[in-house]
Amino acid sequence: MNNLREALFSVVLRSEVGWFEEPGNSVGFLTARVVSDTSMIKTVISDRMSVIVQCISSILIATVLSTAVNWRMALAVYAMMPCHLIAGLVQVRSAKGFATDNSTSHQKLISLTSEAVSNIRTVASFVQEEEILRKADLALQEPMQTIRMEIIKYGALQGAALCLWHMTHAIQLSCSIALIGNGLATFENCVRSYQTFALTVPSITELWTLIPMVMSALAVLDPALDILDRETTIVPDVPKVSHDEEDRIVGGVAFEGVSFSYPSRAKVAILDGFSLAIEPGQRVALVGPSGAGKSTVFALLLRFYEPSQGRVLVDGKDIRGYNLKWLRRQIGLVQQEPILFNLSIRENISYGNEGASEAEIVQAATEANIHEFISGLSAGYGTVVGDKGSQLSGGQKQRIAIARTILKKPAILLLDEATSGLDGESERVVMSSLAAKGWGKSSIGEVSSSTTTSITIAHRLSTVANADVIVVMEKGAVVEMGSHEALVSVSNGVYSRMYRVHVKGAKD
Ligand SMILES: Nc1ncnc2c1ncn2[C@@H]1O[C@H](COP(=O)(O)OP(=O)(O)OP(=O)(O)O)[C@@H](O)[C@H]1O
Numbered sequence: 001m002n003n004l005r006e007a008l009f010s011v012v013l014r015s016e017v018g019w020f021e022e023p024g025n026s027v028g029f030l031t032a033r034v035v036s037d038t039s040m041i042k043t044v045i046s047d048r049m050s051v052i053v054q055c056i057s058s059i060l061i062a063t064v065l066s067t068a069v070n071w072r073m074a075l076a077v078y079a080m081m082p083c084h085l086i087a088g089l090v091q092v093r094s095a096k097g098f099a100t101d102n103s104t105s106h107q108k109l110i111s112l113t114s115e116a117v118s119n120i121r122t123v124a125s126f127v128q129e130e131e132i133l134r135k136a137d138l139a140l141q142e143p144m145q146t147i148r149m150e151i152i153k154y155g156a157l158q159g160a161a162l163c164l165w166h167m168t169h170a171i172q173l174s175c176s177i178a179l180i181g182n183g184l185a186t187f188e189n190c191v192r193s194y195q196t197f198a199l200t201v202p203s204i205t206e207l208w209t210l211i212p213m214v215m216s217a218l219a220v221l222d223p224a225l226d227i228l229d230r231e232t233t234i235v236p237d238v239p240k241v242s243h244d245e246e247d248r249i250v251g252g253v254a255f256e257g258v259s260f261s262y263p264s265r266a267k268v269a270i271l272d273g274f275s276l277a278i279e280p281g282q283r284v285a286l287v288g289p290s291g292a293g294k295s296t297v298f299a300l301l302l303r304f305y306e307p308s309q310g311r312v313l314v315d316g317k318d319i320r321g322y323n324l325k326w327l328r329r330q331i332g333l334v335q336q337e338p339i340l341f342n343l344s345i346r347e348n349i350s351y352g353n354e355g356a357s358e359a360e361i362v363q364a365a366t367e368a369n370i371h372e373f374i375s376g377l378s379a380g381y382g383t384v385v386g387d388k389g390s391q392l393s394g395g396q397k398q399r400i401a402i403a404r405t406i407l408k409k410p411a412i413l414l415l416d417e418a419t420s421g422l423d424g425e426s427e428r429v430v431m432s433s434l435a436a437k438g439w440g441k442s443s444i445g446e447v448s449s450s451t452t453t454s455i456t457i458a459h460r461l462s463t464v465a466n467a468d469v470i471v472v473m474e475k476g477a478v479v480e481m482g483s484h485e486a487l488v489s490v491s492n493g494v495y496s497r498m499y500r501v502h503v504k505g506a507k508d
Contacts, residue, residue, distance in 0.1 A: 004038045004224070011227055016234040017304035018263040024223075027118070028111030036110070037224045040217040048214050055203040055210070062200040066193040070185050073193040076175035077168070108139035118387070161208060165201065172197070234303060236324045249330050250315050251280035251411045251453035253301065258310035260300060260476075270296050271476040273310070278469075280315075281451040285464030287498065288473035294457045296476075298414045302331055314412075332410030336417035338401030340389030345374055346381040348389070349403045356407055367433040368403035369426055370396065394421035402430060413454040419463060427463060461502045470495065 012030055019025060067074040116123050116132050123129060172194060179185040185193075253276075260271040270293045278284050286294045299305055300312055303319055312319050319327060329352075340348050349364060350356045356364075361381065365371040373396060377383045389397045398421045405413065413434070419427040434454070458464050465484045472480035472487070472495045480487055480495050487495035 001038055001041045004041055004228075005034055008034045008038065008224055008227055011230065011232075014232050014236060015230075016232055017299070019232075021262070021264045026111050026115070028114035029107055031114060032107050032110045033224045033227060037220055040220050044214050044217045044221075048210050048217070052207065052210055052214070055207040058203045059200050059207075062196050066196045069193045069196065070179075070189040072179055072184055073172075073176065073190055074197075076179075077172050077193070077197045079171075109136055112136050112139060234306060234324070236328075247326075249327070249411045251451060252313075252315045253278040253412060253453060253455070254313040254316070255297070255300070256311045256313065258300065258307045258312060260296060260305065260307045262305070269476060271300075271307070274477055275310075276471060276478060278453060278455065280453055282453055283466070283468045284453075284455045285467035285470045286455060286457045286473060287459070287461065287464060287470060287495065288479075290459075292473040293476040294473055295416055297473075298333065298416055298455070298457070301412070301414070302328060302333060329408075330411040331414060332405035332408045332412070333414045334398070334401050334405050334416065334418035336398075336420055337394075338389075338397050338418075340385050340392070340397055340400060342384065342387050344379075344382045344384050345377075345400060348385060348400055349381075349407060351404055353404075353407045360407060361403075364403040364407040365400075367406050367430075368399045369429045369433070370399035370403055373399075395423070395426065398422060399426075399430065402434075406434075409452075411452060413452050415454065415456040415458075417457055417459065420458070420460065424462070431463070431466075461499055472498075 012034065063074070063078065066077060112132060112135055116128075123132065176185070176190040176194060180187055180190060255274050255276045258271050258274045259269060260274075261267065261269050274293070274297070276297075286297060288294060300307055301314075301319070303312075303324055306320075314322065314327065341351065343351075345365075346358075346361055349361050358381075362371060365374055365381075374381055374383070383391075385391050385397075385400075389400070392400070398418060402418060419430055422430065456464055456467065464470055468483070469481060470484055470487055471478055472493075474494060480490070480493055487493060488499050490496050
């Protein structure tokens, strides 16, 4: 069971991001597959299999014994056996269908429960408790009708099997009378043979009940085994190019005619011939209306998905040519809603950098402007932040996520609305400490092994005004590009319009 769980979990973790977006792969479903479904292995192997082996051996011994005592009698007894086997097979088939429906309703309930619990604040604020209970009830009610029919079918077949057993007994007793009457067997041998057979009846009956159970357990395991068989389309360890751990990418990024659609919405083009070249060490900002495809650019650079056309290059080489784990280690991503783990602040900051010293952790926290807050907590860096960091404010979570990325010392830094939860002053401190680390030097001549290219997505234009290049995106393509001053001076340009709205909003 442990081996299966480990193997399943490893396949799940290695799967490409797009796979997790398929309807059958929600958190609840996958948790059920890895934890509950696999427990069926125990049911099948240790609980049921031993009894099955016991039953089969007792049937075999009885067959040999009754044949030795009187072969004519044994033949008469076992002549009826094919009827039982046919009934048993039909019984097994009906049990398989029954088990599948049952497990589906169970999975839906698990999915609903995990979704409701992890989003309990949203559920409570929208007063959705009753609605969720109604859905849970529906998830259990839907297969109920089918299961009822299956139960009736199952019971009828069970009855037919028992009926056949009683007929066998009757026929066997008639045979005994005939054999004794014709002098082909003694009364003593007939009783012996009959009794040996009678003792195996419970074993055979038990086998009939157990086989459907085992088949049901195997049916429940089917989806988990399907996961085990699947091939990941973006394999983290391929190609197996050996990069020296000390090797670092310089930080040049290029998108060449990239077109892309998300697997779940294959017909909607999100990027359409998107091209952009970023020099190593440049500070680039991506701005544009919501849904323009800015975050998608990050997802493609991290190779969460593959473009349908075009290439993504890092230091002039297609990213498919790099070992993915090695590449990702050098790219730091901070998202708008950073995910913290239910661990201490120290463990959250050193996540992925477990060897970092206390001094390095404190240094990273100081640069992310969160050290003062952490020091004020009674447990300091040992404070556990709760599920998904629920015991912290949005801005605190963002700063811890920034500290975590600072500690990683990435060659390419991706900030996706990473400071949106911070007040203006806090944001200024964080951004200037990132710049002070030598991240985002605009002069290519200064590029060294410690230079970091930064790409920032922000709706608040004050966050990106200092960038070397501002790239304005609309509907998956670049529509304007240049420095803040150059873009603002373009009358009726997309950026200058956005800027006027931003300034007006700030004044109001
Ligand atoms: N996983 C996904 N599956 C399907 N469609 C998606 C997925 N993620 C994003 N999209 C769609 O892709 C489009 C671009 O999304 P993206 O997040 O890149 O936009 P954005 O410019 O970053 O927007 P925002 O500024 O609101 O964050 C949107 O229309 C969005 O609905």
